[in-house]
Amino acid sequence: MERYIYEKAIDVQSVSKQYGKIQALEDVSFSVAEGSMFGLIGPDGAGKSTLYRILTTIVAPDGGRATVAGLDIVKDYRKIRAEIGYMPDRFSLYPDLTVNENLHFFASLFGVSVKDNYDLIAPFFDQLVKFPNRRAGALSGGMKQKLALGCALIHRPKILLLDEPTTGVDAVSRSEFWDMLAVLKDKGMTILVSTSYMDEAKRCDRIALINGGRILDMDTPERLVAGMGDNLYNASARDMYPLLLALRDMHEVQDCYTFGATLHVVAGADFNPEEISVRLNRMGFDDVEIYPAKGDIEDLFIKLAGNG
Amino acid sequence: MPVFISMIKKEALHLMRDSRTMTVVLIMPLVLLLLFGFAISTEVNNVNVVAVVHRHDDASRELIEKLRANPYFTFKGIVPFCEVEPMLRKGEVDAAVILDCDKGATAYQIIVDASNPSIGQTATGYMESVINGGMVSPVSVRTLYNPRLKSAYNFVPGIMGMIFILICAMMTSVSIVSEKETGTMNLLLVSPVRPRTIILGKIVPYFILSCVILALMLAIAYSVLGLPLSSNIVNVVWVSLLYIVLALLLGLFISTIVSTQVTALLVSGVLLMLPVIMLSGMIFPIENMPSLLQYVSCVIPARWYISAMRTLMIQQLPVSYVVTEVSVLSGMALAVLFLAVKKFNIIQ
Numbered sequence: 001m002e003r004y005i006y007e008k009a010i011d012v013q014s015v016s017k018q019y020g021k022i023q024a025l026e027d028v029s030f031s032v033a034e035g036s037m038f039g040l041i042g043p044d045g046a047g048k049s050t051l052y053r054i055l056t057t058i059v060a061p062d063g064g065r066a067t068v069a070g071l072d073i074v075k076d077y078r079k080i081r082a083e084i085g086y087m088p089d090r091f092s093l094y095p096d097l098t099v100n101e102n103l104h105f106f107a108s109l110f111g112v113s114v115k116d117n118y119d120l121i122a123p124f125f126d127q128l129v130k131f132p133n134r135r136a137g138a139l140s141g142g143m144k145q146k147l148a149l150g151c152a153l154i155h156r157p158k159i160l161l162l163d164e165p166t167t168g169v170d171a172v173s174r175s176e177f178w179d180m181l182a183v184l185k186d187k188g189m190t191i192l193v194s195t196s197y198m199d200e201a202k203r204c205d206r207i208a209l210i211n212g213g214r215i216l217d218m219d220t221p222e223r224l225v226a227g228m229g230d231n232l233y234n235a236s237a238r239d240m241y242p243l244l245l246a247l248r249d250m251h252e253v254q255d256c257y258t259f260g261a262t263l264h265v266v267a268g269a270d271f272n273p274e275e276i277s278v279r280l281n282r283m284g285f286d287d288v289e290i291y292p293a294k295g296d297i298e299d300l301f302i303k304l305a306g307n308g
Numbered sequence: 309m310p311v312f313i314s315m316i317k318k319e320a321l322h323l324m325r326d327s328r329t330m331t332v333v334l335i336m337p338l339v340l341l342l343l344f345g346f347a348i349s350t351e352v353n354n355v356n357v358v359a360v361v362h363r364h365d366d367a368s369r370e371l372i373e374k375l376r377a378n379p380y381f382t383f384k385g386i387v388p389f390c391e392v393e394p395m396l397r398k399g400e401v402d403a404a405v406i407l408d409c410d411k412g413a414t415a416y417q418i419i420v421d422a423s424n425p426s427i428g429q430t431a432t433g434y435m436e437s438v439i440n441g442g443m444v445s446p447v448s449v450r451t452l453y454n455p456r457l458k459s460a461y462n463f464v465p466g467i468m469g470m471i472f473i474l475i476c477a478m479m480t481s482v483s484i485v486s487e488k489e490t491g492t493m494n495l496l497l498v499s500p501v502r503p504r505t506i507i508l509g510k511i512v513p514y515f516i517l518s519c520v521i522l523a524l525m526l527a528i529a530y531s532v533l534g535l536p537l538s539s540n541i542v543n544v545v546w547v548s549l550l551y552i553v554l555a556l557l558l559g560l561f562i563s564t565i566v567s568t569q570v571t572a573l574l575v576s577g578v579l580l581m582l583p584v585i586m587l588s589g590m591i592f593p594i595e596n597m598p599s600l601l602q603y604v605s606c607v608i609p610a611r612w613y614i615s616a617m618r619t620l621m622i623q624q625l626p627v628s629y630v631v632t633e634v635s636v637l638s639g640m641a642l643a644v645l646f647l648a649v650k651k652f653n654i655i656q
Contacts, residue, residue, distance in 0.1 A: 056498045081500045092491030096325045097318065108314035109499040151495075 009190035015064035039204030085157035095137025110155035142173030315509025344463035465617030466590030469610035480559030564651035
């Protein structure tokens with residue numbers, strides 16, 4: 001039998017979902033090419049988890065349609081379940097079972113043996129192999145993450161659905177985790193990953209910015225950032241908070257927000273950095289510095305979320 | 309069916325890791341049975357009694373001998389009349405019998421401490437029967453099924469009715485809800501495993517555990533507590549299994565309506581345990597309840613189970629005498645199964 005060839009590993013068309021009076025998703029459409037890594041970027045409550053629940057066929061959408069691995073999420077929900085590996089937004093393994101017991105249990109759910117598929121998880125699982133009898137609940141955050149990923153991958157899914165996999169994990173483990181995802185992508189796996197960390201977005205092939213249940217924008221991270229224009233400036237002074245308030249009061253400033261150690265200023269039409277810093281000096285601010293900044297996904301997000 | 313086997317294995321691991329719960333679950337039924345069988349009994353034993361004798365004669369000597377020989381009484385000696393009241397007040401004695409001579413015949417008076425009415429009543433009854441012992445009574449009494457009126461006989465069915473609701477319903481609901489809480493239920497539902505396999509994988513281990521407890525309790529009841537053993541035990545076992553299944557389904561149903569372990573505990577505790585203790589006839593006879601509560605007791609599974617167990621275990625009657633109870637329990641099981649499956653599907 002010829003295998004059905006699909007270019008879109010995930011295809012979502014105008015999906016909506018309502019929980020009571022809350023519109024969790026509104027007319028969401030996007031698609032993920034096979035073998036690529038797609039990022040859903042948005043804050044908590046943006047609707048990411050709802051989208052995952054729909055794609056993993058736990059809940060049905062109110063409107064719209066979607067396919068995963070070429071299979072309809074409503075009609076073929078049983079077939080989809082064998083094709084996807086899902087990692088929920090919080091640690092969802094059995095804390096009182098050991099590393100090995102968890103892994104073998106999840107393998108048995110899919111009717112596969114750990115031995116046959118171990119090669120897929122071996123690159124990152126070797127650290128865990130050292131303590132196979134440690135209870136999952138006693139592992140560190142990064143280790144838990146690896147075990148959860150191992151359990152999600154043990155049946156060799158075609159598509160990996162990761163819902164905020166790096167929330168609550170330290171920076172080193174986060175970076176390691178994304179390295180593991182890159183290795184999996186190279187092996188041809190399609191990955192849909194959501195995150196509220198904007199810096200992680202750059203590691204995806206394509207990203208969708210999502211907020212309030214709607215997709216704000218969608219493209220490669222580079223193009224999204226490039227499309228922002230060059231009206232962004234860093235601003236700093238000795239007293240940051242009064243500076244923020246003062247800048248927000250100026251009519252040339254569209255928006256101003258804290259960004260790391262400095263302020264990001266979205267410049268309006270007649271924004272002149274020299275003139276502004278002179279004016280700020282006159283207002284009593286010391287060490288005023290204003291210089292062009294390179295826009296980031298976070299700036300774009302704030303811009304889009306503000307407009308929406 | 310390897311998925312099913314590994315689900316059961318996983319559940320067994322959960323149970324074994326939680327050694328405290330496991331100990332409680334296995335020890336509690338035995339402790340309860342032994343407690344109610346021996347320590348807590350409604351029989352009245354060791355009634356302390358004194359006698360006031362105005363004239364020593366054959367009748368008085370005979371009565372005192374009888375009181376001495378009777379296992380229910382502890383005879384504390386002969387005292388002058390004026391000491392009786394202080395002794396009763398101090399609680400040194402529970403009853404006094406006063407023998408007086410009235411125109412040649414012996415007259416008896418019983419003074420009893422009725423601050424605990426059941427002890428007072430029973431002691432009076434015992435004493436009357438001791439005094440009347442020599443005479444031929446026009447009423448002949450035969451106590452059937454439990455000739456020695458042992459209260460253990462009464463409590464065994466009651467405790468079984470309570471334990472199975474506790475273990476089956478509470479533990480099943482808590483274990484399913486805990487999977488909901490940790491999110492593992494979502495992972496199970498996202499896997500290709502069918503929901504009915506998930507549910508069976510949750511229920512079967514607790515069914516096995518309940519069978520072990522049933523065996524333990526029956527062993528204690530028939531050996532230590534001395535319940536009459538007969539071939540009727542087969543009926544006792546299968547009616548108990550039916551009740552266990554019903555309790556498991558109740559637990560399943562509870563798990564579909566609540567979302568946290570604490571609520572599951574509260575719901576199965578308050579909604580199941582309390583009515584079982586108060587309204588099932590385990591402690592308070594149903595016949596003594598106000599008629600409204602009698603109707604309420606009809607919806608409590610333990611009421612029917614306890615009544616069936618009394619018929620089968622104590623009266624030793626054949627199964628045709630518990631048809632009503634068995635059909636009510638089966639009907640309840642089907643209804644709860646229907647509700648639970650319906651609720652479970654709505655969640656999907």
